Amino acid sequence: MSDQPKIELRNVSKAFGSNHVLRDVSFSVTPGESMTVIGGSGSGKSVMLKCILGLMDVDGGQIFVDGADVCAMKQADRDDVRTKFGMLFQGGALFDSLPVWRNVTFALTSGRYRNSGEMRKVALDNLERVGLGEEVLELRPSELSGGMQKRVALARAIAPRPEIIFFDEPTTGLDPIRTDVINRLILELVRDLGITALTITHDMGSVEKISDRVAMLYDGRIIWSGPVGDLRRSGDVHVDQFVMGHADGPIA
The missing domain is CATH 3.40.50.300 (P-loop containing nucleotide triphosphate hydrolases)
Structure with missing residues (x-):
């Protein structure tokens, strides 16, 4: 290192x-x-x-x-x-007018429609890393629970394979179980992908995790x-x- x-x-x-x-x-x-x-x-x-x-x-x-x-x-x-850089925003900041797969690949396509078949595969690969499957690809963010929205936002953050990810209050608004799910995902992704992470939070449970x-x-x-x-x-x-x-x- x-x-x-x-x-x-x-x-x-x-x-x-x-x-x-x-x-x-x-x-x-x-x-x-x-x-x-x-x-x-x-x-x-x-x-x-x-x-x-x-x-x-x-x-x-x-x-x-x-x-x-x-x-x-x-x-x-x-x-x-x-x-x-990759970024997980406090509120997720997903585009509600776009299906999940386009949200996940937004940074890779600059928001344009192109290579939709390939981009759906890329989206699914990243969604699977955060514990979601193809059943959410065509859903809108408003059709997802708060915890699932966070996971989609996390999949979007890692899709370009950034060297650094910033997490802004990543567990705000989540119940204790979903908070633990997000914390474990952050830990696993940082270690598995070798990403450098900088998080800001006041959630002490998350800090110690x-x-x-x-x-x-x-x-x-x-x-x-x-x-x-x-x-x-x-x-x-x-x-x-x-x-x-x-x-x-x-x-x-």
């Missing part, structure tokens, strides 16, 4: 007026690793993710993908880097990071309060 980080943030800052959302955020993700960033609502997790994806420009600092500073790139070069390492974002800063096994003995009162879900503590 390469010593070069797959993703690295160095002193990344982002503000909206007087609201400093990210303050000198630094961390790295190694190839094939599953890294999770935790933090409460409004802690800056989503803004951080948008900066890595290039959807927002940083105010300061650098973001590297495979050693290349994406913040210093021209737009065309950034677009090339994005071909390495899918993570190799964890970092906590609080008040715009990374206040702790380490192996997931050390999470419950971090020695940081903010991390302890968040992990245990206690109302009393330094986090309001």
